[in-house]
Amino acid sequence: MPALPTIYLDHAATTPLDPRVLDAMLPYLGPRYGNPSSIYASAREARQALDEARDTVAAALGAQASEIVFTASGSEADTTAIVGVAFAGRPRGRHIVTSAVEHHAVLHSCEYLAQEHGFRVTYVPVARHGTVDLAALEAALDDETVLVSVMLGNNEVGTLQPIAAMARLTRARGIPLHTDAVQAVGLLAVDVGALGVDLLSLAAHKLHGPKGVGALYVRRGVRIHPLVHGGGQERGRRASTENVAGIVGLATALRLAQAERAARVARIGALRDRLVAGVLAAVPNALLTGHPTARLPHIASFILPGVESETLLLNLDFRGVAASSGSACTSGSLEPSHVLLAMGYPPELARASLRLSLGPTNTAEEVDAAVAVLREVVPLCCAA
């Protein structure tokens, strides 16, 4: 086994489990193993934990407990929102509007509906900084549109979308609006009322909770078809015996994120600024991608012209720096980032991407060390 990376700068891919979250989960992996649907004491304990977790998640989002559907991941929450709402809305039309910079969980769900179920999908373009064009979004809406899905904060470049402004457009036409808030929840105060969204996805492992658990907020009155059929859990919206430990972990992680948000964001934001300044100084022709101000605090993404990003990532890993080229799906292949292409960068630049994403346990020393490593390895990683 290779040594574990010493400097973890890939928090947008996943985050370490907070030990306090693990502590909260352990009883439900141990003695409190009851099925929440059963009627004896250990089951009632599990039911109570589940109910409390649902209340916590709902309160964190400004939602009602009945509007929270627990899922097995952020991807499942996205897929449920898109496919579930599309199927429920089929009698009214078969048109979906999304953006060109969405996560693959959203894009591939839309492609599935187009290929297998005859839906039309409009991909609204973005400007150079990755912001969805509101006028184009409005122009894309028609009488057959049954869903709009635009992410809150982009997982590759960090750009935030004007979701509240989009909600005013969709609301006026009675079209449900979904937002993938997987990167934003935990670091931003996310309130479904203030955003005006009808559906919202989140995932525990992006906010120091466990992998394999997420949630979908579904505004009361919005109809979705279930993807998982069975015992009627989650008010018939998603069958399966509940992942009680995971759900308790999600709720605990959200509660901690809320309580510590200001401190985490201040710390991460300062480290991000230090990192950006360091990288731009260390790599002379480096470009910072994403919106200069309307961005998530933890993601710093760059184009390093001439650099082969896979070679760079391997060299960084060899020196103990864990980083990414952008989305997990594009790393490991030579495909240029669909996000950077949509932002108007040519393929040769979209292939030269580096994403560094920070967490609350990173330090200024780590940032400086990572910048020093980058200065050293970038000249070794230039394409022929």
Ligand SMILES: *Cc1c(COP(=O)(O)O)cnc(C)c1O
């Ligand atoms: C990580 C991520 C997902 C997928 O969540 P999983 O729990 O890993 O399936 C979806 N959308 C965005 C923006 C993400 O960053």
